[in-house]
Amino acid sequence: MNAIITVVGTDHVGIIAKVSAFLAERNINIEEINQTILSGNFVMLMMVDLAQCSKPLEAVKDELPKLGEALKVSISIMHEGVFSAMHRI
Template sequence: MNAIITVVGTDQVGIIAKVSAFLSERSINIEDISQTVLSGNFVMMMMVDLSQGSKPLEVIKEELSVLGKSMEVSISVMHERVFSAMHRI
């Protein structure tokens, strides 16, 4: 099962490292990643594979939300099928 993780906030050192470490600790593989910084604003999207993950999607969502608050960024998680359906033309 794949999911899309988005991270948005003011750019700061360590955002990618902290999110990647969080995923690694839970056996979640990053399949694809894109990030940019626009006028000091950090934006990242990741496609991750949850199939080997150690926790259910709802728990991951909540834990990533808490991590985001601690870093003062917004982190959201969406099942890949929901994301694809929302972005269909």
């Protein structure tokens, strides 16, 4: 099962490293990553594979916002199908 993780906030050192470490600790594989800085704002989208995840998706959904608070960014995750349906024209 794939999911999309979004990370948005003021740019600072360590965001990618800490989000990547969080995912690795839960055996979540990053399949694609796109990151940019827009007027000092950090914006990242990640496609991740949850097939081998060591925790249920609901637990990861609960933990990611807490990581975001610690990093002073907004982090969310949603199933790839939901993300695709939301962004159809």
